[in-house]
Amino acid sequence: MNNSAKPNVVELVDGILSEAIQFGATDIHFEPTSTGLQVKYRMDGSLKIVETLPLAISDNTISRLKVLGNLLTYRNDIPQEGRIEGLPEQPAVSQSGKVIDKRLAVFPTIHGQRAVVRIFYENDSLTELVKLGFNPTIESSLKEFTRKNQGILLLTGPAGSGKSTTLAAMLRYIMQQFPGKSIVALEDPVERAVAGVTQVQIDTRGEMTFPVALRSLLRQDPEVLMIGEIRDAETARIAIEAGLTGHLLMSTMHSGNCSGALLRLLEMNIEPYQVTSGISAVLNQRLVRKLCEYCKVKTQDGTYEPRGCEKCRNTGFHGRMLLAEMVELDGQLRKTILQQSDMEHLEATLESRGHMKLIQDGRRLVSQGITTNDEIERVCGA
Numbered sequence: 001m002n003n004s005a006k007p008n009v010v011e012l013v014d015g016i017l018s019e020a021i022q023f024g025a026t027d028i029h030f031e032p033t034s035t036g037l038q039v040k041y042r043m044d045g046s047l048k049i050v051e052t053l054p055l056a057i058s059d060n061t062i063s064r065l066k067v068l069g070n071l072l073t074y075r076n077d078i079p080q081e082g083r084i085e086g087l088p089e090q091p092a093v094s095q096s097g098k099v100i101d102k103r104l105a106v107f108p109t110i111h112g113q114r115a116v117v118r119i120f121y122e123n124d125s126l127t128e129l130v131k132l133g134f135n136p137t138i139e140s141s142l143k144e145f146t147r148k149n150q151g152i153l154l155l156t157g158p159a160g161s162g163k164s165t166t167l168a169a170m171l172r173y174i175m176q177q178f179p180g181k182s183i184v185a186l187e188d189p190v191e192r193a194v195a196g197v198t199q200v201q202i203d204t205r206g207e208m209t210f211p212v213a214l215r216s217l218l219r220q221d222p223e224v225l226m227i228g229e230i231r232d233a234e235t236a237r238i239a240i241e242a243g244l245t246g247h248l249l250m251s252t253m254h255s256g257n258c259s260g261a262l263l264r265l266l267e268m269n270i271e272p273y274q275v276t277s278g279i280s281a282v283l284n285q286r287l288v289r290k291l292c293e294y295c296k297v298k299t300q301d302g303t304y305e306p307r308g309c310e311k312c313r314n315t316g317f318h319g320r321m322l323l324a325e326m327v328e329l330d331g332q333l334r335k336t337i338l339q340q341s342d343m344e345h346l347e348a349t350l351e352s353r354g355h356m357k358l359i360q361d362g363r364r365l366v367s368q369g370i371t372t373n374d375e376i377e378r379v380c381g382a
């Protein structure tokens with residue numbers, strides 16, 4: 001079955017996997033084009049073209065990946081997903097820690113099959129709340145939230161802004177501080193195993209949906225609940241009820257800022273008084289790339305700019321860090337939401353209280369020489 005993969009392709013694929021892991025890439029894309037198979041690494045959130053393999057070996061390269069992923073090599077016409085077990089000559093040291101899982105997904109296109117290898121790293125430091133890089137005010141507010149008996153913490157930001165990493169860190173912190181608490185997490189998909197947490201895989205197209213699982217779970221007497229994402233009104237409604245009836249709940253929601261997340265709940269027809277009494281705080285976060293320590297250059301105004309060297313594969317950046325803003329609901333804000341629930345009024349109220357915005361948190365990292373203004377503006381969409 002795997003005789004289509006020539007020996008040189010075997011070495012080639014191993015080499016690509018090893019190199020990507022060494023650079024701490026989270027994804028490797030194998031993209032078929034009319035002229036060859038383009039290989040890209042996703043490093044620190046950005047895709048970078050690494051090389052284009054000749055057309056003559058494109059099919060064999062994909063076949064070799066399918067062999068490693070235990071997929072059907074003779075089916076080129078359907079999407080397939082698998083897991084790459086083990087890896088010959090895995091580099092001993094990776095910039096992102098030990099590799100814990102590698103998943104392969106292939107997809108047919110007009111130029112042949114497209115393949116993506118997703119690499120999961122252990123990276124212990126990222127799952128500790130105190131190591132995520134929040135500013136001290138937000139870090140202590142997050143810790144304060146874990147001491148409550150009920151309420152909801154909503155995390156917001158676009159896809160890939162590190163929300164699930166923050167959630168995992170919060171769960172871990174709760175387990176360390178309050179051993180014995182009953183913690184349940186509903187996820188789609190379960191991204192990483194967290195010891196001590198009952199994790200439930202949600203199947204949005206099957207019977208085990210977020211609302212079904214959540215409603216039934218509330219009868220299992222959990223104290224802390226984590227819901228991967230609030231996507232629909234029904235989940236939102238049950239989540240709010242849970243947050244009002246003696247549960248500490250954390251979840252995520254797609255939105256550009258803190259006010260936006262609160263307003264989305266209202267758009268889902270959640271009553272304003274339920275939003276104001278159920279939600280404790282909203283955290284909006286982004287990931288910014290950190291300047292490569294080996295090649296960053298100091299500019300005239302005292303900030304730094306990227307240059308590029310061997311260590312960072314000429315990107316000028318290495319690693320990422322969190323930017324965040326947090327809104328805690330208090331009397332004044334609750335009153336605003338109950339009276340005038342629109343973006344303009346919410347933002348004006350926040351502004352009048354000296355709310356520290358995402359972009360201001362970013363300036364802190366620029367002044368410390370950790371990242372650049374361009375990078376802050378890129379992730380904040382300014």
Ligand SMILES: [Zn+2]
Binds near residue numbers: 292307308313317
């Ligand atoms: Zn560098």
